[in-house]
Amino acid sequence: MILFPAIDILGTKAVRLYKGDYNKVTVYSDRPWEFAEDFVKKGCTAIHIVDLDGARTGETINIHILKRISEVKGLYSEIGGGIRNMETVERYLDAGVSRVILGTAALKDPVFLKEAVRKHGSKIAVGVDLKDGKVAVKGWLETSEKDGIEFLKDLEEIGVESVIVTDISRDGAMKGTNVDLYKRIKNEVSLKVTASGGVSSLLDIKALKALDIYGAIIGKAYYTGDIKLEDALEACR
Numbered sequence: 144m145i146l147f148p149a150i151d152i153l154g155t156k157a158v159r160l161y162k163g164d165y166n167k168v169t170v171y172s173d174r175p176w177e178f179a180e181d182f183v184k185k186g187c188t189a190i191h192i193v194d195l196d197g198a199r200t201g202e203t204i205n206i207h208i209l210k211r212i213s214e215v216k217g218l219y220s221e222i223g224g225g226i227r228n229m230e231t232v233e234r235y236l237d238a239g240v241s242r243v244i245l246g247t248a249a250l251k252d253p254v255f256l257k258e259a260v261r262k263h264g265s266k267i268a269v270g271v272d273l274k275d276g277k278v279a280v281k282g283w284l285e286t287s288e289k290d291g292i293e294f295l296k297d298l299e300e301i302g303v304e305s306v307i308v309t310d311i312s313r314d315g316a317m318k319g320t321n322v323d324l325y326k327r328i329k330n331e332v333s334l335k336v337t338a339s340g341g342v343s344s345l346l347d348i349k350a351l352k353a354l355d356i357y358g359a360i361i362g363k364a365y366y367t368g369d370i371k372l373e374d375a376l377e378a379c380r
Contacts, residue, residue, distance in 0.1 A: 146372075146379045148187055148360075148361050151195055152196070186373065198223075201231075203231055203235070206238055219242075222243060222244060256269070257302075271291060305334065306336055319346075322351070329354055338356060342362070348370075
């Protein structure tokens, strides 16, 4: 299982939101790329980045920071947040990002999703944010009527290879990951699933590892010191 430590960017700073609430922000650094450098030193090979400004506006105002992070050698990087057209996809890929994550656009604009997958293949992933089993969109500001499992099956049919599934109710809340949700998803689809939201202890990581899923994202628990990165990496192995 691959460990993806997360960097969420808002106003050029590394932050964390509580349950996706832009009014509940904790700032960790105004130099996000230094986290990426530290991740590599500790043995990480991948990083998950969310552009929270992009999620709200659809603009790539933080792309200069993405370039700095992408320059860190030995790090596979993925970016999500407000990516709604091919121009934005290719701006990020040209900036050195390894994989681009489509969110709202994957649900709202299936023509764009299909074209992105056709053109860029495994460099396209889809972020599936769930709230009470339904797909949330627009930076978690809205909840659609689309059932999460149904949507994952649709993505598999289109040819998407990788998905990042977040249980919003667990994200940043330090309440543990939703193992039952990921177990159900594993039984329903053959996608490469990365678990996000609520990974707050080594027990969470070990439980996800036991499911044999593709990856796990660690966010707040790392920044608060509840999980040491070295221990998390060992649990993933």
